[in-house]
Amino acid sequence: xxxxxxxxxxxxxxxxxxxxxxxxxxxxxxxxxxxxxxxxxxxxxxxxxxxxxxxxxxxxxxxxxxxxxxxxxxxxxxxxxxxxxxxxxxxxxxxxxxxxxxxxxxxxxxxxxxxxxxxxxxxxxxxxxxxxxxxxxxxxxxxxxxxxxxxxxxxxxxxxxxxxxxxxxxxxxxxxxxxxxxxxxxxxxxxxxxxxxxxxxxxxxxxxxxxxxxxxxxxxxxxxxxxxxxxxxxxxxxxxxxxxxxxxxxxxxxxxxxxxxxxxxxxxxxxxxxxxx
Numbered sequence: 001x002x003x004x005x006x007x008x009x010x011x012x013x014x015x016x017x018x019x020x021x022x023x024x025x026x027x028x029x030x031x032x033x034x035x036x037x038x039x040x041x042x043x044x045x046x047x048x049x050x051x052x053x054x055x056x057x058x059x060x061x062x063x064x065x066x067x068x069x070x071x072x073x074x075x076x077x078x079x080x081x082x083x084x085x086x087x088x089x090x091x092x093x094x095x096x097x098x099x100x101x102x103x104x105x106x107x108x109x110x111x112x113x114x115x116x117x118x119x120x121x122x123x124x125x126x127x128x129x130x131x132x133x134x135x136x137x138x139x140x141x142x143x144x145x146x147x148x149x150x151x152x153x154x155x156x157x158x159x160x161x162x163x164x165x166x167x168x169x170x171x172x173x174x175x176x177x178x179x180x181x182x183x184x185x186x187x188x189x190x191x192x193x194x195x196x197x198x199x200x201x202x203x204x205x206x207x208x209x210x211x212x213x214x215x216x217x218x219x220x221x222x223x224x225x226x227x228x229x230x231x232x233x234x235x236x237x238x239x240x241x242x243x244x245x246x247x248x249x250x251x252x253x254x255x256x257x258x259x260x261x262x263x264x265x266x267x268x269x270x271x272x273x274x275x276x277x
Contacts (some may be wrong), residue, residue, distance in 0.1 A: 007135075037150070037151075039106065042108065045085070054241040061088065067174060075094070077138065079139045079262065081143070081161070082147025083145060089102075098121065103132070104126065110124040130151065132163070139163070140169050142172070143171075148210070149202060149203045150176060154211065163217060171276045172270055175269060177206065177267070183267075207226070207264045211224060219276075220275075227267065229267065
């Protein structure tokens with residue numbers, strides 16, 4: 001990290017010379033409830049998880065692409081809150097991006113993320129989103145991928161996000177949708193829905209909940225994009241590993257069915273907002 005990068009930090013943070021990870025988290029100050037919710041020692045490699053189907057990974061990738069087009073495209077400095085690990089954020093950054101900051105409370109996710117990708121400098125920070133170590137108005141785009149349901153205080157997270165964003169900067173929040181059409185159908189039929197994994201969730205947000213959260217924090221132009229409308233039995237999804245089958249699945253899921261169900265009823269969603277000038 002050069003001097004221009006260090007100047008955006010609001011306080012002094014220390015870097016481990018071996019892991020190249022900066023620390024902005026005093027674990028000793030956290031109570032047991034916070035430590036449990038943050039899952040500091042959580043390690044999950046979805047590529048090795050037998051429960052994760054090829055279609056789920058394909059849907060995640062589609063959501064990442066959508067987020068890159070709607071949020072991070074053209075941004076010089078990008079902050080990923082909860083990224084790292086197997087995240088593909090760095091693969092979808094535009095040529096305008098020079099710096100990617102990855103903040104996570106879990107060391108495994110940070111250690112397993114690259115330090116640099118092509119011309120993009122990647123700065124990895126051990127910390128929490130309720131206390132971002134940045135000065136005001138220094139980041140152009142923020143992504144919060146599948147993380148807002150694991151934080152301690154969602155309102156504080158969004159408040160910190162709008163603080164560090166530059167005027168006209170963008171935020172994008174992705175989550176799984178507890179109110180998807182197929183979950184609602186299974187609930188109506190009293191059929192148990194098996195989640196992808198047992199990862200603990202502190203909150204369960206609907207797309208409208210996230211919209212309200214962003215609007216209350218002061219964001220404008222808040223929009224929701226629904227994705228992942230097609231859900232098949234797991235034994236079928238496990239067999240859909242060929243390119244053509246996945247392409248057909250994506251077309252039906254994100255092109256056809258989105259015109260049948262509302263943007264609030266997909267299996268996953270992206271909510272974006274803009275910080276006013």
